[in-house]
Amino acid sequence: MTKSTTDRPLIIALDYPNAAAAWTLLHQLDPRRCRVKIGKELFTREGPALVKQVIAAGFDVFLDLKFHDIPNTVAAAVAAAADLGVWMVNVHASGGPRMLIAARERLATVAQPPLLIAVTVLTSFDQAELAAVGCAGETAARVLHLARLTAAAGLDGVVCSPQEAALIRADSGARLVLVTPGVRPLTAATDDQQRVMTPAAARAAGADYLVIGRPITAAPDPLAALAAIESELN
Numbered sequence: 001m002t003k004s005t006t007d008r009p010l011i012i013a014l015d016y017p018n019a020a021a022a023w024t025l026l027h028q029l030d031p032r033r034c035r036v037k038i039g040k041e042l043f044t045r046e047g048p049a050l051v052k053q054v055i056a057a058g059f060d061v062f063l064d065l066k067f068h069d070i071p072n073t074v075a076a077a078v079a080a081a082a083d084l085g086v087w088m089v090n091v092h093a094s095g096g097p098r099m100l101i102a103a104r105e106r107l108a109t110v111a112q113p114p115l116l117i118a119v120t121v122l123t124s125f126d127q128a129e130l131a132a133v134g135c136a137g138e139t140a141a142r143v144l145h146l147a148r149l150t151a152a153a154g155l156d157g158v159v160c161s162p163q164e165a166a167l168i169r170a171d172s173g174a175r176l177v178l179v180t181p182g183v184r185p186l187t188a189a190t191d192d193q194q195r196v197m198t199p200a201a202a203r204a205a206g207a208d209y210l211v212i213g214r215p216i217t218a219a220p221d222p223l224a225a226l227a228a229i230e231s232e233l234n
């Protein structure tokens with residue numbers, strides 16, 4: 001387990017409807033070149049068994065379940081994720097300081113704690129949607145506030161848009177690992193993502209890890225799409 005920002009910055013989002021579809025891609029991936037993310041759809045279909053199998057196949061797994069609940073519940077949930085052997089797990093920063101600290105403290109009691117990161121503002125949000133849920137002010141300011149909250153609670157990093165990566169880096173230096181979805185090669189559709197950047201721009205802005213799903217998984221040739229992203233980054 002490492003916080004290194006230099007190797008394998010790509011985290012491929014396995015947003016597939018079932019294990020068979022995920023394995024079709026996984027069998028073609030090299031765990032020495034990328035990491036993978038299992039999120040709500042695949043986990044809800046296939047459960048912990050698939051997570052363990054993917055780890056057994058050699059992949060670092062980011063379990064992206066974005067826990068957001070009372071402190072006791074979230075602390076128990078991240079401990080359960082650690083028991084699976086995942087590399088990274090996440091919570092929502094808006095769960096508040098007591099929830100964040102409870103999660104961090106619980107992971108401090110396990111033998112092999114995963115990286116614990118917190119979602120700031122979902123990359124599907126634009127300014128209007130943020131206002132619609134009652135958050136006044138600029139999106140970037142809200143992201144920075146939640147990143148500071150996360151750092152103060154002692155977590156390892158945050159999920160943010162690459163558009164906020166430089167801002168958080170300038171504020172917190174190397175203190176936080178920056179994990180950025182909302183990454184789109186120039187030719188890719190933005191889908192439901194609002195705050196996007198290209199892979200190269202995201203890395204240049206200071207992102208440590210780029211979470212990329214549909215530009216690879218929905219491409220006619222996923223491996224060619226992955227190779228193009230890798231060459232953009234090299």
Ligand SMILES: O=c1ccn([C@@H]2O[C@H](COP(=O)(O)O)[C@@H](O)[C@H]2O)c(=O)[nH]1
Pocket residue numbers: 013015039119121122123124159160181182183191193211212213214215
């Ligand atoms: O703010 C967030 C937090 C998580 N995600 C997740 O990342 C991937 C992105 O997939 P794409 O297909 O590349 O859009 C997806 O699994 C989300 O659940 C996010 O997009 N934004």
